[in-house]
Amino acid sequence: MAADHTCNTTALLVIDMQNDFLLADSSIRVAGGLAIVPNVIKAVEDARRRGFLVVWVVREHDPLGRDVELFRRHFYAEGKPKPTSKGSKGAELVDGLVIKQEDYKVVKTRFSAFFATHLHSVLQGAGIDSLVAVGVQTPNCIRQTVFDAAALDYKSVTVIVDATAAATPDVHAANIYDMKNIGVAAPTLEEWCGSSM
Numbered sequence: 001m002a003a004d005h006t007c008n009t010t011a012l013l014v015i016d017m018q019n020d021f022l023l024a025d026s027s028i029r030v031a032g033g034l035a036i037v038p039n040v041i042k043a044v045e046d047a048r049r050r051g052f053l054v055v056w057v058v059r060e061h062d063p064l065g066r067d068v069e070l071f072r073r074h075f076y077a078e079g080k081p082k083p084t085s086k087g088s089k090g091a092e093l094v095d096g097l098v099i100k101q102e103d104y105k106v107v108k109t110r111f112s113a114f115f116a117t118h119l120h121s122v123l124q125g126a127g128i129d130s131l132v133a134v135g136v137q138t139p140n141c142i143r144q145t146v147f148d149a150a151a152l153d154y155k156s157v158t159v160i161v162d163a164t165a166a167a168t169p170d171v172h173a174a175n176i177y178d179m180k181n182i183g184v185a186a187p188t189l190e191e192w193c194g195s196s197m
Contacts, residue, residue, distance in 0.1 A: 013135070013145065026081070055106060
């Protein structure tokens with residue numbers, strides 16, 4: 001899926017870099033997530049420098065859990081933490097990441113950034129045909145978004161391997177391997193920043 005393209009046809013998807021997925025006291029923390037924050041910050045800075053559209057993909061749920069997957073609803077029972085509830089501290093981006101006016105924010109309630117959102121329409125309207133993904137977590141939201149992007153025929157799909165993370169390095173590596181097998185590029189941040197993309 002690697003292809004030549006110009007900056008005005010590429011978008012950086014920053015996926016689920018929220019406090020509840022990254023901070024130690026969260027019931028849904030991704031163990032490897034906090035370590036990638038500096039690389040995600042650098043990826044966002046580089047994307048802006050190149051003129052890429054930066055899209056912030058976040059989970060926000062109803063505090064009563066009415067829009068949460070069935071297998072997660074126990075987190076929203078009375079007295080439970082209610083992760084990434086709309087308006088909560090846990091739903092906020094982790095320190096160091098800031099949405100700017102020229103960026104775009106997509107709220108999702110499932111793994112894929114494309115499922116039941118208007119992301120594909122927004123990207124098509126902006127002339128975007130190439131996507132770069134960073135964030136958490138590799139086997140769930142990163143993978144599902146990337147597979148959907150491939151199914152939607154985006155010309156180029158890239159996952160920055162050291163700006164994405166999972167609960168363990170082995171889980172992360174296995175999912176990167178699977179994505180590479182469908183043609184997804186998986187450079188390091190240094191390789192990506194040095195590329196002509």
